[in-house]
Amino acid sequence: MHRRFGTPTAINVGDYLIGLGYRLVSRERAELGAEVVADILDCLADAHMKLSEGQGAELLWRDAANKVLKPIDALKLYALKTSPAFEAALLCGARLAGSVESYRQPLKQFSRNLGVAFQILNDLGDWEGDSNNKLVAGGDVLGGRPTLLWALALESLSPGLRDELISLVQEDDGTLPEKRIQRVRQLYHEAGVFEQAHRLVDKHQQRAEAIVGEIECEELQRLLHFLIDTILERPAESVESGPAVELELSAPGAGK
Secondary structure: OHHHHOHHHHHHHHHHHHHHHHHHHHOOHHHHOHHHHHHHHHHHHHHHHHHHHHHHHHHHHHHOOOOOOOHHHHHHHHHHHOHHHHHHHHHHHHHHHOOOHHHHHHHHHHHHHHHHHHHHHHHHHOOOOOOOOOOOOOHHHHOOOOOHHHHHHHHHOOHHHHHHHHHHHHOOOOOOHHHHHHHHHHHHHHHOHHHHHHHHHHHHHHHHHHHHHOOOOHHHHHHHHHHHHHHOOOOOOOOOOOOOOOOOOOOOOOOO
C-alpha cells in the first residue's frame, strides 16, 4: 500500500485498522462477557505499546550518530519489536477458551523465543537477495536499521575492520551502494556472523520447543509445534562450525 498510495496514507490506514480491531472485540461483550473482553483488550493494548516501544528504540538508533550496538541489546530490541505480536495472538486465543493463568508465563516465554528466532531469520533473509540486484540484499544496512548481524560483526571484527564497517554506513563518499553492500557482506563473512546467527536461531528454537514440552494441554502443544515449524521454516543450510554463541536474554524488567 505504501508503494501505491504513499507512506502517510499507509500509516493512516494501519491506524484505522487497529482501531477497527479494538472495536470488533469490544462489541462482543454480550457473547463473550465483559471480563473476557476487558482482558483481551488489555492484552492487545499492552502488545501495541510494547511494539511501539521497540519500533521507537529502532528509530532512535537509526537516527543516532553512534552506530555501536551490542548483540544482547539487539536481542532485547527484537524481544520488544516482534515477540509481543506472537504473545498477544496466543494469549487472546487462550482467553477465549477460558482462564489463561496457568498458561500465561509459558506462552510469554514461548513467544519471546519464537519472536527472537523469527527476527534473526528475517535479518538473514535480508542477505539472500538476487545476486543481480545488490540493493535487494543488505537493505537493513542501507536503511540504517539495527540488527543482530551488525552487532555480532562489531563484536567479532578487529578494531580497524570495525571502524571500516561503521564508516560504510556513516559516510557517503560517492561509493555506489552495491559496492558498499558487497564490502559489508565480506566483513560479515570474515566475522562469521551468518554462522553465529544461525546457531542463535537454533538456540531460541530449542528453548521454545522445551517450553512446549512442559505444557500439559496436548492440543496447545500441537498448535505451538505447528507455529514453530511454520514460522521458523527455513531451507537446510550448511553452516561451518565455529565458536559457540552464548547470549542470555533476560526477562523484561530483570535487573531493574
